[in-house]
Amino acid sequence: MLLALLGGVLFAQDKPKVEPWVCPPGFEGQKLSVFNWSTYIAEDTIPNFEKACGVTVDYSIYESSEAMLSKIIQGNPGYDIVVPSGNTVGRMIELDLAIPLDKSLIPNFANVSEALRDPSYDPGNVYSIPYQWGTIGVGYNREKVGYEITSWEQVWNYPGKVAWLNDPRAIMGIGLHLLGFDPNSTDADEIAQARDFLISKGGNVVAIAGDDGQVLLERGDVDITIEYNGDIVNLGYECECDTFAYVVPEEGSVIWVDSMMIPKDAPNVALAHAFIDYILHPQVGADISNYTTYASPNQAAIDLGLIEEVYLNDPAIYPDEKKLERLFSIDHVGSEVEVIYSNAWDELLIFLGR
Amino acid sequence: MLEAQARRRQQRSGLLLALPAIIWLGLFFLLPLGIVGVFSFLTREAAGIVSLPFTLEHYERTFGVFSVVLWRSVWISVVSTVICLLIGYPLAFFIATRQNNWVRQLCLFMVVLPFWTNFLVRTYAWRILLGDQGTINAILQGLGLIDAPLTLLNTPFAVILGLVYGFLPFMVLPIYASVDRFDFKYVDAAHDLGANDIKAFFRVVLPMTLPGVFAGSALVFIPCVGAFVTPDLLGGTQGLMIGNLISRQFGQSLNLPLGSALSVTMMLIVMVALLAYVRLGNRRLGG
Amino acid sequence: MSAAQTVQQSFSSEVKTRTFEVNERQLSLDRLVRRIGKVGLLFNPIFSFFFLWAPILVLVIFSFNDSRSVATFSGFTLRWYLNIFSGAVGAGDNFSTALLLDSLRNSLVIGVIATLISSVIGTMVSLALSRSDFPGKRVLDAVLYLPVVIPEITQGVSLAVFFNAIFGWWNMTTGQRVSMGLETVIIGHVAFTISFVAVVVRARLADMNPKLEEAARDLGANEWRTFWAITFPLALPGIIAGALLAFTLSLDDFLVTFFTSGAGTNTLPVFVYGLLRLTVTPEINAISTIMILASTLLIGISLALQGRNAVRG
Numbered sequence: 025m026l027l028a029l030l031g032g033v034l035f036a037q038d039k040p041k042v043e044p045w046v047c048p049p050g051f052e053g054q055k056l057s058v059f060n061w062s063t064y065i066a067e068d069t070i071p072n073f074e075k076a077c078g079v080t081v082d083y084s085i086y087e088s089s090e091a092m093l094s095k096i097i098q099g100n101p102g103y104d105i106v107v108p109s110g111n112t113v114g115r116m117i118e119l120d121l122a123i124p125l126d127k128s129l130i131p132n133f134a135n136v137s138e139a140l141r142d143p144s145y146d147p148g149n150v151y152s153i154p155y156q157w158g159t160i161g162v163g164y165n166r167e168k169v170g171y172e173i174t175s176w177e178q179v180w181n182y183p184g185k186v187a188w189l190n191d192p193r194a195i196m197g198i199g200l201h202l203l204g205f206d207p208n209s210t211d212a213d214e215i216a217q218a219r220d221f222l223i224s225k226g227g228n229v230v231a232i233a234g235d236d237g238q239v240l241l242e243r244g245d246v247d248i249t250i251e252y253n254g255d256i257v258n259l260g261y262e263c264e265c266d267t268f269a270y271v272v273p274e275e276g277s278v279i280w281v282d283s284m285m286i287p288k289d290a291p292n293v294a295l296a297h298a299f300i301d302y303i304l305h306p307q308v309g310a311d312i313s314n315y316t317t318y319a320s321p322n323q324a325a326i327d328l329g330l331i332e333e334v335y336l337n338d339p340a341i342y343p344d345e346k347k348l349e350r351l352f353s354i355d356h357v358g359s360e361v362e363v364i365y366s367n368a369w370d371e372l373l374i375f376l377g378r
Numbered sequence: 379m380l381e382a383q384a385r386r387r388q389q390r391s392g393l394l395l396a397l398p399a400i401i402w403l404g405l406f407f408l409l410p411l412g413i414v415g416v417f418s419f420l421t422r423e424a425a426g427i428v429s430l431p432f433t434l435e436h437y438e439r440t441f442g443v444f445s446v447v448l449w450r451s452v453w454i455s456v457v458s459t460v461i462c463l464l465i466g467y468p469l470a471f472f473i474a475t476r477q478n479n480w481v482r483q484l485c486l487f488m489v490v491l492p493f494w495t496n497f498l499v500r501t502y503a504w505r506i507l508l509g510d511q512g513t514i515n516a517i518l519q520g521l522g523l524i525d526a527p528l529t530l531l532n533t534p535f536a537v538i539l540g541l542v543y544g545f546l547p548f549m550v551l552p553i554y555a556s557v558d559r560f561d562f563k564y565v566d567a568a569h570d571l572g573a574n575d576i577k578a579f580f581r582v583v584l585p586m587t588l589p590g591v592f593a594g595s596a597l598v599f600i601p602c603v604g605a606f607v608t609p610d611l612l613g614g615t616q617g618l619m620i621g622n623l624i625s626r627q628f629g630q631s632l633n634l635p636l637g638s639a640l641s642v643t644m645m646l647i648v649m650v651a652l653l654a655y656v657r658l659g660n661r662r663l664g665g
Numbered sequence: 666m667s668a669a670q671t672v673q674q675s676f677s678s679e680v681k682t683r684t685f686e687v688n689e690r691q692l693s694l695d696r697l698v699r700r701i702g703k704v705g706l707l708f709n710p711i712f713s714f715f716f717l718w719a720p721i722l723v724l725v726i727f728s729f730n731d732s733r734s735v736a737t738f739s740g741f742t743l744r745w746y747l748n749i750f751s752g753a754v755g756a757g758d759n760f761s762t763a764l765l766l767d768s769l770r771n772s773l774v775i776g777v778i779a780t781l782i783s784s785v786i787g788t789m790v791s792l793a794l795s796r797s798d799f800p801g802k803r804v805l806d807a808v809l810y811l812p813v814v815i816p817e818i819t820q821g822v823s824l825a826v827f828f829n830a831i832f833g834w835w836n837m838t839t840g841q842r843v844s845m846g847l848e849t850v851i852i853g854h855v856a857f858t859i860s861f862v863a864v865v866v867r868a869r870l871a872d873m874n875p876k877l878e879e880a881a882r883d884l885g886a887n888e889w890r891t892f893w894a895i896t897f898p899l900a901l902p903g904i905i906a907g908a909l910l911a912f913t914l915s916l917d918d919f920l921v922t923f924f925t926s927g928a929g930t931n932t933l934p935v936f937v938y939g940l941l942r943l944t945v946t947p948e949i950n951a952i953s954t955i956m957i958l959a960s961t962l963l964i965g966i967s968l969a970l971q972g973r974n975a976v977r978g
Contacts, residue, residue, distance in 0.1 A: 087942065090630040097425065097632060098829050099836065101844040101927040119425050185510075185529070230532040231614040236942060244511035245531055289842060359424035366631040370623065371443050376615045385798075391888065392797030396805060399790035399859055403808055406856040407820070410827035414819075417826060465716070468709040485710070487964075492717045494960040497917055498937050499953040503720035505941075506727065506950075513723050516737060546717065574695040575702060596814070604816025607919060611941060621818050628822055628924065638826065641819045648816060 041328045045076060045305040048129075048298055052078035056295045059084050059092060059103040061282065062235050063255060064156070066315035073302050079295060087234035088190050090366075096121055100289040104296040109280045111193055113152045114145035114356020116285060122151040123286040129297035132304035135324035140281060145356040152283035153300055154321035156254075156313065159343060159351060160194050160278040163237060163256030163270050168247040176202060176273045179248055180225035187241075187249040188226070188376075190234040192369035193354045193362075194278045195222065195250070201276055201352060208355045212364050219368040226376045241268060252280075254318035257340050261317060270340045272347055279343075279351035281321070306330055317341060418638035428635055436639035444623065444640060451620040452647065454534060455602035458541040459549075462598045463591065465542070466549035470590070473550075474557035486554070493547040501611050504540050505531065508612070532614025540608040545601055549594035556590025557583075592659045596652055603648050620644055721957060728950035745951035765952070768936035775847060775922075775932060776915040779854035784908040786855070787862025788900070792892075794863075795870045812860040821924035824853045828925065845927035853925040854915045861914060862907035869903025870896075 197207035199218035237249030309322035310330035606621035627637030731740035
């Protein structure tokens with residue numbers, strides 16, 4: 025609380041570098057429904073948008089791209105904005121579940137970093153615009169583990185309690201990668217091998233965390249968790265201690281980009297465009313990244329110095345060149361192959377930790 | 379003639395009274411169950427929809443890899459039911475044999491009140507208690523009984539504890555009703571005939587309160603098999619139950635036919651267990 | 666009865682074969698057993714009540730704890746409670762006071778409407794089953810018990826599949842979009858509470874003296890009059906008990922709601938589940954304590970009402 029206040033004072037004093045975002049007229053009294061990951065937005069992002077546009081926002085959360093997609097796929101129950109990761113963006117496009125974006129309504133798209141535009145799963149950003157990006161790695165409790173973790177092998181062999189992330193494609197991708205296969209393999213036999221490999225390495229797994237590995241780690245229920253980087257990094261900054269560390273193992277791991285999309289049958293497409301433009305505003309984007317400690321795709325926010333120095337210089341948030349080489353992305357492989365992955369994940373859940 | 383007319387009128391009014399329930403249960407209970415039954419034989423489409431042709435694939439998976447979790451669900455439920463019975467019977471017996479009406483009401487109130495608290499909250503309380511840095515480990519370590527925290531959370535043990543805690547009142551109340559109805563003159567008679575307490579209990583009291591035991595066991599066993607919240611919050615990987623996997627098929631991987639097949643199988647397991655139980659009960663009670 | 670008789674017979678035959686000395690030793694043994702039994706019978710409720718209440722007490726105590734820990738109590742605070750009402754809950758982007766109140770309102774709306782519908786339907790079907798004969802009565806009797814014995818998750822799942830199929834078909838034929846929401850949750854709750862209402866009301870109707878209704882009819886009252894003048898007032902305690910049960914089941918239900926609610930229709934249990942899964946803040950303990958307090962008040966009020974009814978009846 026005090027920190028937030030201090031932060032607010034600091035911002036007010038020496039960072040009035042951008043004009044605040046202005047809402048296009050005509051939205052007063054309307055409603056927007058946003059469906060986003062848990063722990064993935066700043067506290068004032070939604071209230072400020074509501075104030076700027078005079079609208080009300082229904083904000084709901086999910087804990088995996090799968091869970092989000094399973095709601096949309098059965099007929100959009102009324103969401104205007106969803107924020108899937110790369111492979112799910114591809115799936116939504118393939119299944120005709122997304123609405124093409126009108127870039128003329130999103131002038132702030134110019135703020136998006138060149139490197140993150142035009143992804144393989146959505147050439148030309150027709151349907152999706154980056155929200156935040158990051159990595160998947162290992163969060164661990166230094167005091168309990170007693171040494172620095174640098175490799176996946178150490179995670180598999182750890183004698184204490186471990187949690188994995190409920191992100192089937194990412195975890196299977198890591199398994200495939202460690203076996204020397206393409207992490208986006210479409211070969212049923214390779215996927216089966218990765219599944220068996222992971223089951224054999226998962227004897228110490230006590231829980232599959234649905235985007236709440238940081239909670240298990242903080243509460244002491246596990247000593248090591250596979251998680252998205254921001255959630256663990258945030259824990260470290262919040263407790264102002266060295267207890268919690270985040271590492272991308274040397275064998276390599278996953279890099280991901282989550283993107284905003286407007287799902288088919290969204291009730292308020294126009295307001296959804298305004299919301300995307302709002303998120304891409306340098307100050308708004310910076311506020312989100314400063315709060316969630318994920319990396320911002322907003323080049324303008326970085327160039328204007330709106331992202332706090334500490335975070336920009338933290339290699340756990342913005343990996344350096346050398347680390348980037350070790351990272352691979354999870355790509356769209358088509359729904360038929362996704363079924364193979366999902367079945368493999370069922371089997372992994374059944375036999376894990378025994 | 380007049381009587382037949384009256385009967386027909388009474389039949390018609392009876393049917394009329396029953397009609398709303400017939401329609402509602404038919405439309406929103408039996409029909410959905412039927413659809414799930416049909417879905418369980420259909421083919422899964424990649425886009426999350428189902429289609430013809432009919433297939434037994436989902437039942438093959440259910441009785442193949444998923445059988446591990448099916449069996450775990452059954453044994454966890456059986457153990458939870460037995461523990462509920464072992465705790466619940468003496469408790470119900472104690473309450474029902476209090477002479478003071480006020481004390482009896484208070485005891486019942488003490489059993490029922492936690493039951494009125496939201497089920498999720500009660501389950502969450504155990505998460506606080508059982509954690510490595512939770513209350514139980516803190517107390518045990520404070521007393522110097524253990525050095526390192528015990529692993530309690532994310533185990534089948536935690537799930538059984540949560541289920542017993544959640545459904546104990548279901549066991550106590552029917553048994554209480556049975557014992558309350560029981561006439562203790564039979565025990566005096568047994569004593570007069572030379573039976574000691576143990577014999578009197580097992581040969582007179584227990585057989586005559588069996589209806590309560592059977593009802594209570596069924597009421598505990600059924601929700602245990604289909605449990606989702608308890609294993610989800612307390613079970614981790616080793617306490618995974620069939621309810622979690624069913625929910626996953628509908629909420630995440632969107633494999634409706636497999637989820638349907640798992641649901642149908644679970645329902646059949648419960649039905650078969652209940653039928654066997656009722657059979658056993660009838661033989662015991664019927665003599 | 667017959668069981669008890671056979672038991673008595675078997676006792677008497679055994680007594681005859683006993684010798685005096687064995688009885689003497691047996692007697693002291695029996696006294697020991699009785700003493701152990703008495704102690705055991707006292708120990709069990711003490712243990713049971715502790716088991717039932719300790720988790721709740723821990724939750725309540727630590728909701729006032731001046732630290733995030735649930736292991737040591739470091740001081741008294743009302744901070745977590747104040748946070749709930751000011752909406753300043755730390756780590757959770759899924760919490761706001763408005764969302765909490767919203768889910769509470771949804772729960773009450775669903776609970777009241779579902780209870781009203783299922784009480785009426787449940788009472789009607791109980792009357793039909795206990796007062797008249799019609800074709801298919803036995804089948805209905807069996808079906809009525811099914812929702813009680815089928816796991817809730819199966820009911821939730823089947824309703825989800827059913828609504829999706831119906832809405833998908835509706836969308837295809839008319840082009841109109843319909844999705845799950847409050848209405849579907851209410852439909853689901855009515856479907857599984859009818860049976861519970863019926864069980865309770867039928868028990869009450871079975872206890873009533875049918876002569877009273879016959880007498881009313883003999884005195885010239887028609888069916889309608891008889892019902893309102895005799896049957897309904899006498900069945901009312903049963904109907905109220907059934908309705909209360911239905912309301913409780915509806916308020917506490919998680920699984921059926923979880924599967925039949927659409928976007929933004931959180932009930933209190935579904936909302937709390939989201940919090941439990943994804944938040945670690947001590948505010949959860951405070952919210953839980955408030956919920957415990959609310960249900961204690963509710964049961965207290967209902968008991969007081971029932972007590973007064975019992976005195977009057």
